[in-house]
Amino acid sequence: MNLLRGRAHRFGDNINTDYIISGKYKFKTLDINEMAKHVMEDLRPGFYNEIEHGDFIVAGRNFGCGSSREQAPLVLQAAGIGAVIAESFARVFYRNCINVGLPVLECDTSSVEDGDELQVDLRKGLIRIVAKGTIIKAKPLPAVMVRILEDGGLVEHFRKHGGFKINEEG
Numbered sequence: 001m002n003l004l005r006g007r008a009h010r011f012g013d014n015i016n017t018d019y020i021i022s023g024k025y026k027f028k029t030l031d032i033n034e035m036a037k038h039v040m041e042d043l044r045p046g047f048y049n050e051i052e053h054g055d056f057i058v059a060g061r062n063f064g065c066g067s068s069r070e071q072a073p074l075v076l077q078a079a080g081i082g083a084v085i086a087e088s089f090a091r092v093f094y095r096n097c098i099n100v101g102l103p104v105l106e107c108d109t110s111s112v113e114d115g116d117e118l119q120v121d122l123r124k125g126l127i128r129i130v131a132k133g134t135i136i137k138a139k140p141l142p143a144v145m146v147r148i149l150e151d152g153g154l155v156e157h158f159r160k161h162g163g164f165k166i167n168e169e170g
Helices: 032-036 071-078 091-100 143-150 154-160
Strands: 003-010 056-059 083-086 104-106 117-121 126-129 134-137
Touching: 032 071, 056 117, 071 091, 083 117, 091 104, 091 143, 091 154, 143 154
Parallel strands: 003 056, 056 083, 083 104
Antiparallel strands: 003 117, 117 126, 126 134
């Protein structure tokens, strides 16, 4: 998982969770794969059909603001998004992404254009725009977060490492 490759899909600032997946779909189905067919459709109708497995969402500031619904990162993941790269994230959305195993990187995204092919090194926090040869340095993820992502999210991380112990007895 350390090295990811895909195309950039550009979005702007303040993309809230209702834009990622409209709340109306919460009441129609609980199937995340079915919901994924409607990802970002209020901003870009038909977006689901543009995505190839491993592609990236690239955005401006405050991505994932609004309600803290966990379906938003799950739907992005189910749609095949390999990572979300933005200038900044709403904190709850950021943490929900790590919890479900969807990589998130914070950096200056102004040089990334829609359709650019990107290569992302999560461990080093480097994003390379392949055709331009440009390297963007992202805020490095803490080692524990990289480990959680490599394990497939927080639940899988706990399973793999025997749970979470508060103290020596428990």
